Amino acid sequence: QQPVQSPQAVILREGEDAVINCSSSKALYSVHWYRQKHGEAPVFLMILLKGGEQKGHEKISASFNEKKQQSSLYLTASQLSYSGTYFCGTSKGIGNTPLVFGKGTRLSVIA
Amino acid sequence: EAGVAQSPRYKIIEKRQSVAFWCNPISGHATLYWYQQILGQGPKLLIQFQNNGVVDDSQLPKDRFSAERLKGVDSTLKIQPAKLEDSAVYLCASSPIGGGQYFGPGTRLLVL
Numbered sequence: 006q007q008p009v010q011s012p013q014a015v016i017l018r019e020g021e022d023a024v025i026n027c028s029s030s031k032a033l034y035s036v037h038w039y040r041q042k043h044g045e046a047p048v049f050l051m052i053l054l055k056g057g058e059q060k061g062h063e064k065i066s067a068s069f070n071e072k073k074q075q076s077s078l079y080l081t082a083s084q085l086s087y088s089g090t091y092f093c094g095t096s097k098g099i100g101n102t103p104l105v106f107g108k109g110t111r112l113s114v115i116a
Numbered sequence: 117e118a119g120v121a122q123s124p125r126y127k128i129i130e131k132r133q134s135v136a137f138w139c140n141p142i143s144g145h146a147t148l149y150w151y152q153q154i155l156g157q158g159p160k161l162l163i164q165f166q167n168n169g170v171v172d173d174s175q176l177p178k179d180r181f182s183a184e185r186l187k188g189v190d191s192t193l194k195i196q197p198a199k200l201e202d203s204a205v206y207l208c209a210s211s212p213i214g215g216g217q218y219f220g221p222g223t224r225l226l227v228l
Contacts, residue, residue, distance in 0.1 A: 049216035101147040103172045106158030
């Protein structure tokens, strides 16, 4: 079942913060976050596993609420380079089980 | 470290023709994925390999799509015959055990 991402799109000024949410109706084992710039391939940001969380980048972090089947991606002090579409991918199993990706959140950072 | 390689980068064919895509994963990555990404949507998994065995191909349209991963390294994805709705970007990704997925540049397919 495809996870639901919100918001669908957001526009920020440089230096502002943003939160992107990813929710599933099914029990999750892990949540992956990716960023895709226009015309490019998705780039892996981080994985969050059931029972823990992993911080992949200095100003980009995420949380995983297992009870709510929800993950949130936090972008702090946004930079122009943060612009792109953010996708969450969710899996129900251990190891490299198949991911189901959300429809994405388009983030635009302007000067 | 070299990334995931894919070829060709672009392909234009007419409907009912056949096409093949090639992928070379990151060295040492046992898991390989093929995704279809339609404009404005997230990647949709077509098939996942673990070494040269299939883990999941539940969303692969098997009447027209096929994929193989010989010797657990390179992989090819074939479409025969192509339909208009197959126009999309085909992404290959690989991952280490328990890690994130690393995507190749993709093949942009246009079916006329």
